[in-house]
Amino acid sequence: xxxxxxxxxxxxxxxxxxxxxxxxxxxxxGIFQNVLTMDGEMIVKAEPTVGYIHxxxxxxxxxxxxxxxxxxxxRLNYCSSPINNMGWHMTVEKLINCEVPKRAQYLRVIIxxxxxxxxxxxxxxxxxxxxxxxxxxxxxxxWREKIYEIFxxxxxxxxxxxxGRIGGMERDFNEKAWARLTAFLKEFPKAxxxxxxxxxxxxxxxxxxxxxxxxxxERALAYGFTGSNLRxxxxxxxxxxxxxxxxxxxxxxxxxxxxxxxxxxxxxxxMAEMWESMSIIQQAIDKLPSGPIHADVPEFFLPAKxxxxxxxxxxxxxxxxxxxxxxxxxxxxxxxxxxxNGELGFYxxxxxxxxxxxxxxxxxxxxxxxxxxxxxxGSMLSDAILTMSSMNVIAGELDA
Amino acid sequence: xxxxELYDFVLANSENIxxxxxxxxxxxxxxCFEVKxxxxxxxxxxxxxxxxxxxxxxxxxCAMHFPEQGDKEFGMVYHLHNMQANxxxxxxxxxxxxDLKISSLVSLWPSANWMExxxxxxxxxxxxxxxxxxxxxNMDEMNYFPMRKEYPxxxxxxxxxxxxxxxx
Numbered sequence: 306x307x308x309x310x311x312x313x314x315x316x317x318x319x320x321x322x323x324x325x326x327x328x329x330x331x332x333x334x335g336i337f338q339n340v341l342t343m344d345g346e347m348i349v350k351a352e353p354t355v356g357y358i359h360x361x362x363x364x365x366x367x368x369x370x371x372x373x374x375x376x377x378x379x380r381l382n383y384c385s386s387p388i389n390n391m392g393w394h395m396t397v398e399k400l401i402n403c404e405v406p407k408r409a410q411y412l413r414v415i416i417x418x419x420x421x422x423x424x425x426x427x428x429x430x431x432x433x434x435x436x437x438x439x440x441x442x443x444x445x446x447x448w449r450e451k452i453y454e455i456f457x458x459x460x461x462x463x464x465x466x467x468x469g470r471i472g473g474m475e476r477d478f479n480e481k482a483w484a485r486l487t488a489f490l491k492e493f494p495k496a497x498x499x500x501x502x503x504x505x506x507x508x509x510x511x512x513x514x515x516x517x518x519x520x521x522x523e524r525a526l527a528y529g530f531t532g533s534n535l536r537x538x539x540x541x542x543x544x545x546x547x548x549x550x551x552x553x554x555x556x557x558x559x560x561x562x563x564x565x566x567x568x569x570x571x572x573x574x575x576m577a578e579m580w581e582s583m584s585i586i587q588q589a590i591d592k593l594p595s596g597p598i599h600a601d602v603p604e605f606f607l608p609a610k611x612x613x614x615x616x617x618x619x620x621x622x623x624x625x626x627x628x629x630x631x632x633x634x635x636x637x638x639x640x641x642x643x644x645x646n647g648e649l650g651f652y653x654x655x656x657x658x659x660x661x662x663x664x665x666x667x668x669x670x671x672x673x674x675x676x677x678x679x680x681x682x683g684s685m686l687s688d689a690i691l692t693m694s695s696m697n698v699i700a701g702e703l704d705a
Numbered sequence: 706x707x708x709x710e711l712y713d714f715v716l717a718n719s720e721n722i723x724x725x726x727x728x729x730x731x732x733x734x735x736x737c738f739e740v741k742x743x744x745x746x747x748x749x750x751x752x753x754x755x756x757x758x759x760x761x762x763x764x765x766x767c768a769m770h771f772p773e774q775g776d777k778e779f780g781m782v783y784h785l786h787n788m789q790a791n792x793x794x795x796x797x798x799x800x801x802x803x804d805l806k807i808s809s810l811v812s813l814w815p816s817a818n819w820m821e822x823x824x825x826x827x828x829x830x831x832x833x834x835x836x837x838x839x840x841x842x843n844m845d846e847m848n849y850f851p852m853r854k855e856y857p858x859x860x861x862x863x864x865x866x867x868x869x870x871x872x873x
Contacts, residue, residue: 356842529816665767
């Protein structure tokens, strides 16, 4: 896509109108403001404003002990919080050189893939809603609820999960969680097929989404696209393959790619990824090894409550962890995970203190959202709405 | 390619910019290169466009603040990625508070636009040649740079959270 303006927003001959889209507009699914210069219904220029829900996470993280930063990461991409949590745990584990047992790694993979499905359900059904297909949305969205019920069994929370701990998982899956997971694996494919049949080949949907907000692979890379959006443009980059973490190298899965990088491709790539995630979860369950669910890092992993009441050592470790008095090695690490919408990176600098000296989040949608004006210039207003929902921009992550 | 091999490979293919590299070392899984601030654009251009290296993807860029380091008080850290070879490097540069000007990388990567605006917003680093250097997440009216270390997170007058009460 060339950047040469075919339309001049400063053309004195034209009488353009200004449209303020957002910040709280039902069609933007979050707090996004775009000041659009319109020629009739065509967008001539777009000026995005971000920062409406900025909460200073990087500054907050400099004042919190390592274990207390996990709840902050929940609130980045809140559609797939468990992936953020795991990414943060793995960053700290990299810093303290901690090898997590296989069982914990597999359990983490199950959790992360479930949340990837939840994330993609939100994004794909919302594309359908924005193009007028309310029914498919209602049918599939209840399965996100089922995934949250599994999270609830594992960690007690639904949306802001704080799941897992530095060094492993806080607890193994219980009977109920396994039962819910089995039911989900059995029933979800039917629902996904139903949604697929309702939407993917639907004439209206195809007409609305094909060639809507396209981006070439070259421009996508220049704009720092990662994740499904980059794959839709035809680049097969996936952090799970490029730099496997948490035993992803043990599983077989393919990386779906698109060709044109338009809304339809982004939708289709996410649909295909949900099937891949289902396959990864099944493989992880089949191969799930027995053994401990956390590494032997007493300085980071909270001891069992009975031990805290009965053993001196456990009480000391409990106190040290809760008060954030654990010694941390000096150093800096960068760790990336494949988040719901791209490469979620954590750049952590430790000076040996109780809190990180500096923590920088590589928030994928903050980086690729700056391509949005280029993608919608020259298109219709209704296409701009679809383009935004297909980019999977999450306000919490955008504004950190 | 191991990290050490990658490090040697990058150094071997960076002879034309070797005078700009202050130090270089391997840190865990990243070859790190500390470069002179004045030459950052030239160095990055080399890393990006040299056919051998072709680190064509800017993963992150973030600013740092070390109030005790004198001439190296502020810093910028860049992570570059060569997606085809699947290799990553880290590039750093440091500069004093009196000279917060550094070349913008927007001419190389459009994605640097918002990343640099964010670091300007929080640290006050002045990116030279940036097309639109405004605050991005904070209010335009703000007159300080909140991620600098001198700005406490909590009310400085608060005396119930001092370290002495926690045995530190």
